[in-house]
Amino acid sequence: xxxxxxxxxxxxxxxxxxxLKLRELILTGELPPGDKLKIEQLRKxxxxxxxxxxxxxxxxxxxxxxxxxxxxxxxxxxxxxxxxEEILMLRCTLEETALRASIRNADAAWEDRVVLRHHxxxxxxxxxxxxxxxxxxxxxxxxxxxxxxxMLERYCSQLYDLNIRYRYLAAGGPSYKKRDIAAEHQxxxxxxxxxxxxxxxxxxxxxxxxxxxxxxSQMDG
Amino acid sequence: xxxxxxxxxxxxxxxxxxxLKLRELILTGELPPGDKLKIEQLRKxxxxxxxxxxxxxxxxxxxxxxxxxxxxxxxxxxxxxxxxEEILMLRCTLEETALRASIRNADAAWEDRVVLRHHxxxxxxxxxxxxxxxxxxxxxxxxxxxxxxxMLERYCSQLYDLNIRYRYLAAGGPSYKKRDIAAEHQxxxxxxxxxxxxxxxxxxxxxxxxxxxxxxSQMDG
DNA sequence: TTCTCCAAAAATATCGATATTATTTGACTT
DNA sequence: AAGTCAAATAATATCGATATTTTTGGAGAA
Numbered sequence: 001x002x003x004x005x006x007x008x009x010x011x012x013x014x015x016x017x018x019x020l021k022l023r024e025l026i027l028t029g030e031l032p033p034g035d036k037l038k039i040e041q042l043r044k045x046x047x048x049x050x051x052x053x054x055x056x057x058x059x060x061x062x063x064x065x066x067x068x069x070x071x072x073x074x075x076x077x078x079x080x081x082x083x084x085e086e087i088l089m090l091r092c093t094l095e096e097t098a099l100r101a102s103i104r105n106a107d108a109a110w111e112d113r114v115v116l117r118h119h120x121x122x123x124x125x126x127x128x129x130x131x132x133x134x135x136x137x138x139x140x141x142x143x144x145x146x147x148x149x150x151m152l153e154r155y156c157s158q159l160y161d162l163n164i165r166y167r168y169l170a171a172g173g174p175s176y177k178k179r180d181i182a183a184e185h186q187x188x189x190x191x192x193x194x195x196x197x198x199x200x201x202x203x204x205x206x207x208x209x210x211x212x213x214x215x216x217s218q219m220d221g
Numbered sequence: 222x223x224x225x226x227x228x229x230x231x232x233x234x235x236x237x238x239x240x241l242k243l244r245e246l247i248l249t250g251e252l253p254p255g256d257k258l259k260i261e262q263l264r265k266x267x268x269x270x271x272x273x274x275x276x277x278x279x280x281x282x283x284x285x286x287x288x289x290x291x292x293x294x295x296x297x298x299x300x301x302x303x304x305x306e307e308i309l310m311l312r313c314t315l316e317e318t319a320l321r322a323s324i325r326n327a328d329a330a331w332e333d334r335v336v337l338r339h340h341x342x343x344x345x346x347x348x349x350x351x352x353x354x355x356x357x358x359x360x361x362x363x364x365x366x367x368x369x370x371x372m373l374e375r376y377c378s379q380l381y382d383l384n385i386r387y388r389y390l391a392a393g394g395p396s397y398k399k400r401d402i403a404a405e406h407q408x409x410x411x412x413x414x415x416x417x418x419x420x421x422x423x424x425x426x427x428x429x430x431x432x433x434x435x436x437x438s439q440m441d442g
Numbered sequence: 443t444t445c446t447c448c449a450a451a452a453a454t455a456t457c458g459a460t461a462t463t464a465t466t467t468g469a470c471t472t
Numbered sequence: 473a474a475g476t477c478a479a480a481t482a483a484t485a486t487c488g489a490t491a492t493t494t495t496t497g498g499a500g501a502a
Contacts, residue, residue: 259454272487
């Protein structure tokens with residue numbers, strides 16, 4: 001007999017809800033890197049039982065956002081320059097592979113998908129919508145999803161999230177204003193639509209490297 | 222008040238124990254691909270509570286050995302030709318990256334490590350020891366571990382396990398006898414010790430492709 | 443027969459309580 | 473004053489029971 005107090009329209013399991021919220025808290029840095037994640041504390045914060053919290057944390061382990069130390073609980077994954085650079089390197093390698101495969105399979109439906117995502121991203125960017133991050137990710141993932149390689153896409157998605165975590169941590173650096181992000185995206189899109197895999201991957205990797213180098217220069221140790 | 226009945230010398234959490242056993246059962250095919258993994262059934266099989274089972278299954282999700290369908294339980298990850306070929310492709314890409322980085326950092330300690338692993342693997346192979354699989358994996362991982370790229374190593378380790386799962390499923394095919402595995406390993410080792418990254422990666426990828434093509438030819442759908 | 447719908451059964455997800463293990467605190471020794 | 477050990481505290485891991493949801497099985501209608 002659940003009262004279901006009008007709002008809270010979400011229909012989902014407690015575990016999944018906890019997973020989404022914890023993920024958000026870690027990505028945005030509200031739960032800082034290295035922090036001990038105490039069950040009781042999170043249980044109260046998310047207003048749920050210990051089991052869903054525990055299971056959500058176990059799931060976040062797969063995303064490398066949480067570390068599990070047997071018998072000693074969970075902690076938010078630590079960060080560091082070496083880790084950041086490994087993420088950057090892996091993204092370049094894996095996204096190049098995925099993008100080339102995607103272009104190899106190029107068809108009209110995929111072109112439509114990518115063009116739409118690009119448009120939505122620009123729209124969100126212009127009005128500085130809070131969901132620009134989501135639209136940005138959706139565009140990048142759309143570029144890759146025609147590879148039909150689910151594991152590779154999962155890796156890329158994971159690495160994307162790990163990367164934006166660093167962006168949140170270095171919050172609001174000027175790097176975004178200086179560069180012309182829109183032009184970079186346009187270059188990638190155009191090359192992809194031309195089915196020019198070499199140009200597309202070159203632009204994509206440049207895009208990552210130039211944001212990467214800035215963030216990397218901000219970090220020590 | 223735990224009786225601790227003399228044997229069972231393992232000192233570990235129930236969750237971790239369940240994780241290891243379930244992993245083994247899935248890798249060897251005793252829990253076949255696509256099978257529904259019922260909590261109660263596993264609880265009895267592993268002689269533990271529902272919470273450790275549940276948590277172990279959540280952890281196995283990260284290894285892509287278990288799929289979680291919200292509100293509908295867990296199942297052993299399905300298999301298929303496309304999945305196998307994706308694993309093979311990713312291994313070639315990622316292990317090449319890791320091996321090149323490893324060789325770039327080559328030093329005497331690493332050489333020692335690799336030579337030893339190679340020796341142990343051959344020893345285990347000669348007397349057909351049941352732990353040949355472990356030694357084989359240890360050799361391959363030792364080749365990569367000088368890259369000092371923990372995420373990349375984790376991916377490679379994951380993919381290695383996913384691959385041997387297919388070997389178990391195609392159990393005892395003649396492919397192993399036909400080819401001279403030992404020579405292939407020797408070639409990889411020699412090239413690595415010579416710090417010849419091009420040759421080492423070429424041998425490594427050949428090694429994977431030739432076992433891969435055999436297994437792939439065995440599968441349909 | 444085939445379809446729909448509802449009750450029964452089974453399985454999952456979640457809770458609350460307890461046992462187990464790690465960490466801290468502080469008295470006591472050197 | 474510094475170190476050590478044991479009790480007290482806190483946190484994790486686990487269990488058993490319950491609530492929720494999905495699946496099954498079959499009765500009745502088209």
